[in-house]
Amino acid sequence: MSDSELQALIDLLDDEQVYSDVRQRLLEYGNNAIPYLENVVEERDEDRIGQATLILREIHQQEFESKWINTLQRYQGRELDLEEMTWLIARIGYPAVDVDFYTGKIDELAKHTEQRIQPTDSEIDKVRRLVGVVSNTFGYTGNTADYYEVDNIFLNRLLDRKVGLPISLSVLYLLVARRVDIPLAGVGIPGHFMLKFTGGAGETSEPYVDPFYAGRMLGRAAVQRFCIRTGAGFREYYLEPVTDTDIVERMLRIMVMRFTRAEKNSQLRRMHTLLRLYSEHYKKPEDE
Secondary structure (H helix, E strand, O other): OOHHHHHHHHHOOOOOOOHHHHHHHHHHHHHHHHHHHHHHHHOOOOOOHHHHHHHHHHHHHHHHHHHHHHHHHHOOOOOOOHHHHHHHHHHHHOOOOOHHHHHHHHHHHHHHHHHHOOOOOOHHHHHHHHHHHHHHHOOOEEOOOOOOOHHHHOHHHHHHHOEEOHHHHHHHHHHHHHHOOOOEEEEOOOOOOEEEEOOOOOOOOOOEEEHHHOOEEEOHHHHHHHHHHOOOOOOHHHHOOOOHHHHHHHHHHHHHHHHHHOOOHHHHHHHHHHHHHHHHHOOOHHHO
16 A cells, blocks of 8 residues: 555544444554554544554554464474563563563573583582572562562563562573573472473482572472472372473463453453464374
């Protein structure tokens, strides 16, 4: 479309008789229409700002769903990539999130960790260096003041505020650990999430890391007692490492629970749409 044609559609936004057709045309042109709609919002055009805002939201959601589907299809029959999917999940709450900016923050944590590691450090010593950087030096910890806040799940908000959920903090640890080859894996015990050292049996009596509680390191017996205190009892598989796909799916389930608890109905409907697309367009390796 030419500039004049797009502008003509924008000028008709407040015409109730043709609004339905105008909306549909703008949705069809998607990203090409965004600058024109954004001008309406930025200029605070009172006659059209409401309609422009709604259509902008629809275009962003339309573009995101296309990206969501394409990413899932690209990983058909393979494990999902944790970092890529975590940033997609962040876009559910923050469509314009600057991924490069926040990736730089993770890179910075990895750089500080690498600088702390000594040539004589064992693999478990490296884990302790990681805990020292992320939890002690930079102060990332659990949000005990507002545990059920929706923002706790999004990695960009965790990096902004330095508080989050067990799973979002564990993801941060994992992304840093992978940059510096520290052997950690996620462990999804009921009602909580932590990390397990996977660098070798018998190297440590405290193979578990709990990022929510300032990166405290725990032995097997302590984690077992923690499981029992939650009321979930204990099963051996609770302590087994989970896959990146498992972590992504757990994050999505938590988002549904958080939106439900906060009575955010529009976000909840969107999550159900994304979960439906997930089941339609992605098959795990074991499902192939």
